[in-house]
Amino acid sequence: MQRRSFLAGIASLVAGPRAADAPNIRRIGFLGLTSPSALKSQLEGLRELGYVEGRNITIEWRWAEEKYERLPELAGELVRLKVDVLLANGTDGTRAAKEATANIPSSWWPCPTPWPRAS
Numbered sequence: 001m002q003r004r005s006f007l008a009g010i011a012s013l014v015a016g017p018r019a020a021d022a023p024n025i026r027r028i029g030f031l032g033l034t035s036p037s038a039l040k041s042q043l044e045g046l047r048e049l050g051y052v053e054g055r056n057i058t059i060e061w062r063w064a065e066e067k068y069e070r071l072p073e074l075a076g077e078l079v080r081l082k083v084d085v086l087l088a089n090g091t092d093g094t095r096a097a098k099e100a101t102a103n104i105p106s107s108w109w110p111c112p113t114p115w116p117r118a119s
Helices: 001-013 036-048 067-079 091-101
Strands: 025-032 057-063 085-088 105-109
Touching: 025 067, 025 091, 057 067, 067 085, 067 091, 085 091, 091 105
Parallel strands: 025 057, 025 085, 085 105
Antiparallel strands: none
């Protein structure tokens, strides 16, 4: 169920309006803490929906390598790349994405609460 919700959200964000600079290629920015191995099934699901990396989507991966302090810098980098959608992994990544932009549609996965964790 969580996979379906994730895929439906991504598909709706990617299919939304876009500037005319490259109308057939959508650019997804992904901000994460570790590595993409946990996202294998989600990427397969995007392919099932017709979104194929290199054909009609490009994914800009940014990994903090478990260094939480890097998340704001990496989120800013994705914003400067002008991605169409910004996806963040976890609460801290979600916070960094939210603070980096209010103009790019964003979502999170998985994140039980989209605000910073208590220190």
